Amino acid sequence: MRRFLVLTFFLLMFAGVVTVSAKTVQERRAERLLRLHAAASSQSSDTSSSTVAPLSSSSALRADPHPGMGAATSSVGVPAVDRKDIRFKIPILVYHHIRPYGGWAKSSWSTRLSVSPKNFDKQMQWIVDHDYTTINLDTYVKIRNGEIPGPVKPVVITFDDGNLNSFTEGLPVLEKHRLTATWYIIPQRFGARDFISKDQVKELAAKGMDIQSHTLNHLLLTRLPQNELDWELREGKRVLEELVGKPVLHLAYPATTHNAFVRQRTVAAGYATATLMDPRIASEKDDLIILPRIMMEDGTRLEKWLP
Ligand SMILES: [Zn+2]
Known part of the structure; x- marks a missing residue:
């Protein structure tokens, strides 16, 4: 009996160590992603990085009780559709910068998050040539819930961060091809150099x-205490709703970071979907509050992702 207790004790200790180290690796990865992401966002401007809020406040260093980045489907969010007849497979693409190659290291995030205007035009041309129809996320949810049939070949195009070049270089290409896209905006960056302004958001x-x-x-949402987390989710939504006069029901997690608590607060804040970077196409089994998106790079071949 004593031997058994000793063995159990060591097993529990081992499990604890594994959990703690997994958490640390995950947190470190998320932090690195956020920093690289922020660095890439401010690459074309010396001043813009100063406008990005600090990684987190000291209170945000609270231990993460629900590590869940990349976790499987959670129970929060809109329940999965239980209809066998729905064949739901709509790709969601994500772009960051539409700008020419700036001489960065090939494997750097600055390079990976940038698509040249020329190749963006080619990618959009490919979408048109292959009869895809761009839809927004409200339509995505309706199709997914079986409320409307939707087009034969739907696709969602999204832009993260509100980089100015997505407006100056991306918008004209979309207009030329008569396509639409979703812009995930960070209101606190209004007025900063190289970011989309309030007037440009209205124009979009x-x-x-x-x-x-x-x-x-x-900010890194998994590190925020509930009051700050709720503020980030709700105030970001409210400012945009006031600006465009429409409900804002869709979120992109900064740096793809989330956990069960963040997802629960996201739903509580009134979001219908939340997206991350995860290179695959969601099916009807995916939770709407962790929808995968395919990160578009300069050399991404759409035929690999859009059948
Ligand atoms: Zn971002």
């Missing part, structure tokens, strides 16, 4: 583009 909305939330400050 007036042109039929979809304006959605990338939180107020683009």
